[in-house]
Amino acid sequence: EGALKLAKRHTGRTGLVSALNSYHGSTHGALSITGSEGFKNSYRPLLPGVAHLRYNELADLQLITHDTAAVILETVQGEAGVRLPQPGYLPAVRQRCTEVGALLVLDEIQCGFGRTGTQWAFEQFGVVPDILVCAKGMGGGMPIGAFISSPEIMVGFQTNPILGHCTTFGGHPVSCAASLATLQVIQEENLLAGVAAKAARLRTGLVHPAIREVRNCGLLMAVEFDSFEVLKPIIDRALAEEGILTDWFLFCDNSLRIAPPLTITEAEIDAAVTGLLRAIQ
Incomplete structure (x- = not known):
């Protein structure tokens, strides 16, 4: 939800593009970009302006236009059955986003925090996202999630309104302590x-x-x-x-x-x- 808001705020656009058979969550915005109608149709209407491309199909990158605020992809598709990006696919998505001024959001809730053998799965595929989403393994079993971006993009949440994105339990000290300990174990135990x-x-x-x-x-x-x-x-x-x-x-x-x-x-x-x-x- 935070990543979607941030992308819309930064670009001034409302269009969103995600992949068929993607899973991003069950809250309103995340469900809107999830790529399965069976999970969504009981809760419509959802967010307008969402298009779905076929993962690994270069021809579908034409769906990314100057109206697109963000392209949201799982670096490795999880609920589609562990589908890896083909060589050159994610760099092509990155290039198309840059060409039209859309932000690339990579969802590494499943594949991040070392799950794939690197801290972030995108390190293996020659791209860097504008916004990164992580959770699950981040907390070592405790509930915590985050979205990460550059200061130049995140600054959009500072004003008009102030506290442009906040949550009741965001930054909970126990979950943050668990996440820090998890990161330390990953690094110290190699x-x-x-x-x-x-x-x-x-x-x-x-x-x-x-x-x-x-x-x-x-x-x-x-x-x-x-x-x-x-x-x-x-x-x-x-x-x-x-x-x-x-x-x-x-x-x-x-x-x-x-x-x-x-x-x-x-x-x-x-x-x-x-x-x-x-x-x-």
Whole structure:
């Protein structure tokens, strides 16, 4: 919500562009840019002036115009089933935004804070956003979220009106302390250095005739099966019999979600893989 307000304030525009099968939240503005009509139609009318492009389709960048305040994308699409940007896609989006004066907002609520092996996923794809949105792993389990931008853009919230964006619990000291501790642990224990090897260990173990594909960016992973009808009993057994917390993706219900903590050990990975393979059987 804050990122949308900031983009509109900075550009003086109202148009918004996001991706089909994106998920940005369930509050009014975030729901408006979420790319699934099934999640939205019970709550219409929502924000006007929202267009949806197909992720990774360069032809759809024409939807970004001089009326666009912001383009909001997940750096790695999460609820679409872990879809990575193709080479050159995000730089092309960045270039188009710059050409027309729109802001690029990257939603890293799922893929930020080291989940993909770098502090921010966008570091791997050759772009820098104008506004960055983060949460989830930011708090190490405590509730906290943020949107980040340059002083030149954030200054728009200082006047007319004063306190242009504020929240009742924003900056709560306990959540902020938890977030600082999380960041310190990530850095001091060099957790990012182990993400690639841990992801590779998971991929190496997840081999079964029923598995159609494994997609991942670091420790954000989707294991695809033929259908939801095949997947649902596997999830039920993983939860009830193996003690493995997993589910499917909102917009990709034939894929199982794997997103372990960055602190997961090799022994825990091996135990989880063994349990998942038993659940598949």
